[in-house]
Amino acid sequence: MYKAPGITGSLLVFALAACSGDSTTATDATTDGGSTGGETTAGTTAGTVETTAGPATGGSTGETGGATEMTVGTSSGSVTTGATEGATTAGATTEGATTEGATTAGATETGGETEGDGWALPACDEIGGAPGFGFGPDEGATITPSPEPLPPGKTYTHGLAALEAPGVLVMEHAATVYRSTDAGCGWETLGVIDWTPTFITAGVDEHAWIWSDNASTLVHVDGATLEPLISPVANIKGLGADPDDAMRIRIGDGSGGLQESPNGGALWMKIGTPAPVGVLNYRAAFDPADLDHALFGGAQVGFYVTFDGGGQWQQSTFVGAEDHVINGFDAVVSAADGDVVWALGLDITDADADPDFTGRRLYRSEDGGLSFTPVVQQGAPNNDVILTNGTRIVAHPDDADILYFVFGTCFSGYGTNLYRYDAGDDSLTWHNHPYADFGQLAVSPADPTFLYVGIDGDDNPQCP
DSSP: OOOOTTOOHHHHHHHHHHTSOSOOOTTOOOSSTTOOOOOOOOOOOSSOOEEEEOOOOOTTSSSOBOOEEEEEOOOOSOOOOOOOOOOOOOOOOOTTOOOOOOOOOOOOOOOOOEETTTEEOOOOSSOBSOSSEEEESGGGTSBEEOOSOOOSSSBOOOEEEEOSSTTOEEEEETTEEEEESSTTSBOEEEEEOOOSSEEEEEOSTTEEEEEESSSOOEEEEETTEEEEOOOSSSOOOEEEEOTTOTTOEEEEOTTSOEEEESSTTSSOEEESOOOSOOSSEEEEEEETTEEEEEEEEETTTEEEEESSTTSOOEEOEETTOTTOOEEEEEEEEOSSOTTOEEEEEEEHHHHHHOTTOOOEEEEEESSTTSEEEEEEESBTTBTTOOOOTTOOEEEOSSOTTEEEEEEEEOGGGOEEEEEEEETTTTEEEEEEESSSOEEEEEEOTTOTTOEEEEEOBOOOTTOO
16 A cells, blocks of 8 residues: 555545645536646555655755656546646736846756757756756656746746757746756746746747647747737637648637637637537647647537548547546647547546546547547546646657656645556556646657656645
């Protein structure tokens, strides 16, 4: 049986519920981006195969933090509940975004390795120039955090992306945008944006787009320049970039529709017809290799998928739950294989039938999103798996069988679980790290086992 160090089962149940914010029932849905809080509890692990503990260091040093590793089977049967901390956003603007020059902080060189299109691993022992960032080999078994102090209060690194240009990463932490040109060793400040929980979509070369989760912040990153844009909608649900055209992008909007810009976001036009996801809809996901392939999630309707840019939408089915009512929170299309789609959802029918089950599951599709099979659920035998309505899910860019996801909380120093699910052998492993949370993950183009993490800050004294 596994429990986080220093936390009893009953204490963790109380603690995680206490820090989760407003609770929701299984049937609750929100128009504020699908990051709703739900009341959950954590249980113990059944079927544990291996436990390995390592030393842990504080997140404010440049040293490597240790982790606790767990290996278990995949989910089935009855489940317990888990902790959630949700966040919703209101509309925001991009007024006042600025571009500032800054020097890039260097670091001790250790010799990087280069693969692919000129990308190399970071040649440094210490990160400089930006807070809220870390990296580590072995798929995040250990993390080297930035020694830069985090801003006071609760802060987030929701936006983090490795760009196509060799060595270039872009990150947003606490409304400040940073760029690294040496694979994450040193960072320069690009400017400040109107903050909402943001994501960053990488485009061609050094282009990227910062967009808000269910609000209107929209910023074009072109090298070291930030270009604030006027969003055509008040609530962006997702953004995709054309891999063959540096200035062609699409967004999903609050009506379930798709809009396209041929010039990087200056002008927009509606395309296709809206997906019938209703007014309580969540996130739109685009195939990174084909913008015509997109999915839209909604409350009580699961997901709708299009393969022709919104010309036609088909409702996804769920294996073994064809007649169930399901909330479709988020989806991500594999860059390695567009037929593979991962999704996060809540099965309301199952949750209503079992008051001890949150209904939250991760799903996998091998037909582009037409049908989904459950692969991980919150509960036995994976009682240490904690899913929320806004769990970050990140598909491995080179291996369509691998998905990463995260849960973190400050309470009682619980820390952050970084999970790795492998559909190839139906296995789930994770590492526990001494940080408040990882707001986002990115995989190095030089080495798919090397992860970049956005580290959230929280000066709550209970934080690890």
